[in-house]
Amino acid sequence: MRQITYRDALREALREEMLRDKTVFVLGEDVGRYWQGAFKVTKGLAEEFGDERVRDTPISESAIVGVAAGAAITGMKPIAEIMFGDLSALAMDQIANQVAKLRYMFGGQTRVPVVIRMPFGAGVNIAAHHSQSLEAWFMHVPGLKIALPSTPYDAKGLLKTAIRDGDPVMFFEHKLLYPLEGPVPEEEYTIPFGVADVKREGEDVTVVATLYMVHKALAAAKMLSKEGIDVEVIDPRTLAPLDKQSIVNSVKNTGRIVIVTEDCKTAGVSAEIAAIVAEESLDYLDAPIKRVAEPDTPIPFSPPLEQFVIPNEKSIIKAVKEIVY
């Protein structure tokens, strides 16, 4: 199979859906022909589809999402890009109170097919305002769906599903994943929401990881296998809906779980997954649930500081060894 980057996989998804459905359009700061997206995901799209459908906006995050909402409830399928996930805070009312609630408040009279794409995550030394992982914020808002692909294959398949979905989707892209290459078929495919992917099968311990942490977990698993510890790595791929069953089933087999996410530990994604495992598979746990997440600090700037707070292979191996005995 051909190998393409995560970035190109996303662009392919956007392009194919824009060709397929003329109500699909892209808007955001510097997504247009001059800059082509802060991470070049929209490269070439304005030339192909024109400035109307690949629309540069003022620096107005709240209105970017609000305008997307208004377009979505009147027949369009907007894909809004928030240049950095942290800036979603500026659009929080539109995301959490409008986009997420319009359908419910109005008794199901409308759908709100908005996709909000956001580059996320730490590791490129851009400090506290451009690096935090905020999945948990949105996981706490009923009405939002959350996709977070870790591979080029997943990125393309999930983005296409997100665009075709009738509900608002928060689409998390990890900055460090954009250049990652991986197999992506030429043929058309989509990936359903709520279906986790077992990135590596194993018998001794379940590791649930998302986004960039999937790759850290796979690297850790490789090292652990040399010591005879067989790690299963599960990538939920969407947090809402969350494929609880796959996680619970894996725990029922291994009896052990480590959850690895890049967000802060307190009230984070890992807390929710840990609670589900405790609720639904406690009797199969043969060791305490372990969480590997960021400490409760903003993301610092200086490389040694930043590297210290981001979970890595070492911290994952340590956690696994604490519960595999």
Add this chain to the structure above:
Amino acid sequence: MNLEKEKLLEMYRKMLEIRHFEEKAFELYGQNLVPGTLHLYAGQEAVAVGVCANLRKDDYITSTHRGHGHCIAKGAQLDRIMAEILGKKTGYCKGKGGSMHIADFSVGMLGATAVVGAGIPIASGAGLSIKLRGTDQVVACFFGEGASNQGTFHEGINMAAIWTLPVVFVCENNLYAMGTRQTNVMLIENVAERAVAYGIPGVTVDGNDVLAVYEAAHEAVKRARESRGPTLIECKTYRHKGHSRFDPATYRPKEEVEEWLKKDSVQRFKAKLLEMKILTETEVDKIEQDVIAAVEKAAKFAIDSPCPAPEEALEDVCA
């Protein structure tokens, strides 16, 4: 402006419907039949009716927590609005929205948002949708002068302006944001002056004169429909009651209230129609009786309607 008799009577009837509907809602509230609270539109009828009289059924509006009048003016049914206010299954939102969140997508009423100012970018979005779909629809976006201090006012109107979107921004300046006087929170007298900042026309009209509102909106809607971009219309008006049903509005000087009650839009329009010989006293009575009967029927429908089943709370979260 020369309007046909039929159009004028239709406008008068709509204003009267809103007035009586709000009085009825107030009365049902007194009978403890309305859960939560109520923000009544009484006093501001000329704005909703003056603007919506220029709109087609396929045009859109966005509304606010004080939204019953907008719904009625855009053509939503009285009975289903009242049922929603009473939290009934037959309401427009099946009891999930209530007074502050009524929508009727079948008449282009895109819903009331109760976060002040949040509807402004949504209206711009509907405008962008129209532009991208290439239709000649128009959006009217209602909000109060309080909302004009929100960031969404700036962001949303600016986007509509730069993209030449077919949106009419209608600021209903009733002088108070809850209990806060306009003069305490902005140094300009007319919100319409802010239009200059976005390079769009801004006009201030007497919001209690339905024909003045109609005329301003007519120009703005025409401009929008012809893809010439948005307009900001400020309508000076006054709410008859407090901010919400809980508010005795003691912060408003008695003289001010009396002054504005003298300028009541419904009475003024009636006098005008009588003077223009478009209406006779007999017709006035007949219309009033018809409207009262319609409102009573809506109230009865709402009262007699069943409540939603509790577990319906779990429906409509996602499509």
Add this chain to the structure above:
Amino acid sequence: MVTKILMPRLSLTMKEGTVVEWFKEEGDVVEKGEPLVEVLSEKATYDIEASASGVLRKILAPAGTDVPVAGILGIITAPDEELPELEAAPAAPRIEAEEAVAVPERKPAERIKEPVIASPAAKRLAREHDIDLTKVRGTGPEGRIVEEDVRSLIEEVKAIPRVREVIPLIGIKKTAAERVSLSAQRAPQSTITMEVDMFNAVKLRERIHVSYTDMLAKAVAKALAEHPIINSTLENEKIKIFADINVGVAVATERGLIVPVIYNADRKTLQEIASVLKKLIEKAKQGRLTKEELTGGTFTITNLGMFEVDVFTPIVNPPETAILGVGRVVERPVVVDKQMVIRPMMHLSLTFDHRVVDGAPAAEFLQKVKQAMESPDTLLA
């Protein structure tokens, strides 16, 4: 039209309001929309307007009254309308200051259970296989029991049959269990058996309507009188011989085995014994025996004949010295006067405390019982 003026809900949390002032008096003409009465909620005062035109016919809640939300404050009617019967505005229920609930002082630490450190999976497996975790050696950190530890133990004890249900030993069952184990632990016991020709006993039973057990009780009582060493107990290295001959008869009930006692059986006639025993058995089945009726026995008879048992080894009912096991009455070919004949035969099994008596005196005693049963007319004496 009768229009009620109700106390409105003036805030999201309002439960009641106070009437501050009526602007109109009873009988006054009021216009719809005109301020009628001022009320006070927890937040502010509020003027309630007349919701209809007419006459203020009745003020039900005068100034100063507390009225719950939706309570009636007053009535507006048409000028000449009849005032319907209406109840006065109900007084708002006052909430008394809640009494402080006495919270018993209890330190959290005192509530911590003595833990068995085991993983949930280990606990589940142990529960499923009825394994006591305190008996499992943990190999996890700090001795934590993990699933594998329980699994190994299960492999080891696989031979043990699985348990379907657990019946706690309580009441009669518990007492019985304690008594038999006491008996078995303390007294070395021996059982001897003899066959009895019941030919005459069968005839007697048909004649005077007594049971074999009645006859046996009488026969035992007589034999005990002649062999008092059997009517005894061993206590602190002393054999106590009882003066009273109290014969217990074991009865199987739904709740377990109990042994009602026929007091002074030696002094009772066969008919008296029959009548006493009948009552005791009835009461035993109904669970109505008194403590007195269940204690004081000096010898016990136990019958398994109805289950087709011939011979068995009963356990002595402590503190007694001996117990007589009764088998079934069954027709067998036997030799009588050198002739093979068919006779109703019965086995008696006597278990005795070998510390008190040895085989010979026990056999003599049993022989006495056998002879009495074979010549049951002696029981009528």
